[in-house]
Amino acid sequence: MELIAIKTKIQTQFFLYYLFLSVIPLLALSYYSYYNIKTNTQQDLVNTISFDMRQSQSSLDNLYTRFQKYTDILSNSTTFYNAVISTSNDMKNGKIQQAKYSGAINLDPQIKSLFATDDVISAAMVVIDGRVVYSYKDFVSIMNNFKDNPIIVNTKNTPNMHWFSNQSSPFGLFDGNYTIITKNIYDIIGNNPTESICQFVILINQQKITDLLNDHLRFADSIIRVIDENGNMIAGNDSVPQTSEEHFNKIIQQMPSDQNSTHTKYIDNYLVLQSFSATSNWHIVQLSPAKHVTKASSSIIFFTIFLIAGLLIIMFLFSFFISKEIILPIKRLAHAMKKVGEKNIKIEIVQHSKNEIGEIISGFNQMVKRIDNLFTLTIEIEGKKRKSEIDMLKYQINPHFLYNTINSIRFSAMNHKDEITATMLVTLSRLLRNTLSHTSHVIQWGEEIQNIKDYIILQQLRYDNQLNVAYNIGENTQYLFVPHMILQPIVENSIMHGLNQKLNSGDFASVIISSYLKDNHIHIISVYDNGVGIADSIMENILEHNSTIVSDSLQIGLVNIHKRIRLQYGEPYGIELESAAGEYSNVKIILPVLKNIEDELPISFEHIENYS
Known part of the structure; x- marks a missing residue:
């Protein structure tokens, strides 16, 4: 009985307020104007x-x-x-x-x-x-x-x-x-x-x-x-x-x-x-x-008449349904919020309304679902993190064996006065030590550049110093952090796929590695080569996982790096490609600005939904 009395009171008050504050003034205003x-x-x-x-x-x-x-x-x-x-x-x-x-x-x-x-x-x-x-x-x-x-x-x-x-x-x-x-x-x-x-x-x-x-x-x-x-x-x-x-x-x-x-x-x-x-x-x-000008005034007069009649009809109907559309959904929402406060995050409110209250209920259901997904994702990430730490400790033994073996081969080469082989082994040993022994998933950009210089030394020895490399590294990027081993696959693609023909024929072959900031919050790394480029038909699908028109070694490196950046930092970060067939190719790595090794971007709800 009390609920019925509340409904009647709200309906009556709403009807009277609406009548005196809207319909009657509208009638008077229409007659006067x-x-x-x-x-x-x-x-x-x-x-x-x-x-x-x-x-x-x-x-x-x-x-x-x-x-x-x-x-x-x-x-x-x-x-x-x-x-x-x-x-x-x-x-x-x-x-x-x-x-x-x-x-x-x-x-x-x-x-x-x-x-x-x-x-x-x-x-x-x-x-x-x-x-x-x-x-x-x-x-x-x-x-x-x-x-x-x-x-x-x-x-x-x-x-x-x-x-x-x-x-x-x-x-x-x-x-x-x-x-x-x-x-x-x-x-x-x-x-x-x-x-x-x-x-x-x-x-x-x-x-x-x-x-x-x-x-x-x-x-x-x-x-x-x-x-x-x-x-x-x-x-x-x-x-x-x-x-x-x-x-x-x-x-x-x-x-x-x-x-x-x-x-x-x-x-x-x-x-x-x-x-x-x-x-x-x-x-x-x-x-x-001019017909639009005269038509506008006439249409407003007719619109006013129909508006008054429509408002009267709607008012009667709305007074009967106000409690069903407002009061009861609010009570269900309050009850559900109380349950969530008691750590019951599996609750869901059945939505009937399509008004603002319905949107609130829909938002509440989505919020509860995302909280549940966030808990699940957190548990999954922690499990993967523990497994990764165990695997890292497990595989640290193998690199030490590899370093010692390479040093033994180097001493043998030095004893036989093979200086080129000894130099290559020293460089390879340093490159492997800096890459395989690195325990963090990010590395300072200056260290990554040093690693790539060691890799390029090996390639220059291989191609009899035919490879020309230039570095345009912005001073404001030297101490930023980037994902570990993100540059080497790109440079390798440029040499093996873009410049291989020029290197074997003795033509001028060059690679330009650049790094700069855009708008102070985007770190762009560019690897440019004057090689054979990439055909337009391949450019459209090269970053797709199901592409079959491009070589495996070229696609795997680009796709893996692109996917790795997207999973870690989301959009708009990743790889962008520019190329002209027969002239050049330019691979741009788009990254957020990471000033500390602990820097991470927050995981958005969109990422949570992708994992769930």
């Missing part, structure tokens, strides 16, 4: 459309400013300047392939870094005297000569940024329609600011600019165009037939020419808005059918 709502709604909609158009203008201004900033950065970059000058000299001396190689090596890191977070750019090129010396994303051969291309010719030696919209299959190399942006880079650093050292060309898929305009449109049948100071269309979302072009131009001519403000007029059943940009000297014209 009937004669004013049409004008106010229309004005609000006009203001909204104006705001949307200003948003479109702002987006275009940001795009224009962003590309202007890119060219300014390149214009003031000493690295870019030196790379372009070096490439230009190679071309003047007839060293076309050297120019191509220099352009790819020297320009690629800087331009990729510049465009790293920009998904609007479809392609970009650096052009010197009509020849492409570097291509971003899409590969363009340096043998392509664009000296007679109208875009290159018309923008050569001009200081302004030029936009060419709706270019179909530009340069004969890109399928589809593109907006092409060109800007000359002048010799500012070389104290000759009137001389252009190169042309920088950016290609944007025309659909991306159209989508940018459509994102801010209130109505799908609205027409929007962007026109430059010469009357050329930069972008637009419509395909106006030729018979309607005169009508469109006639509407534009009826708009004020004052560029200091946004203009709004009704012309030929259209709400026409025009705005000028001080940033790019473009102006935007938007045509929205």
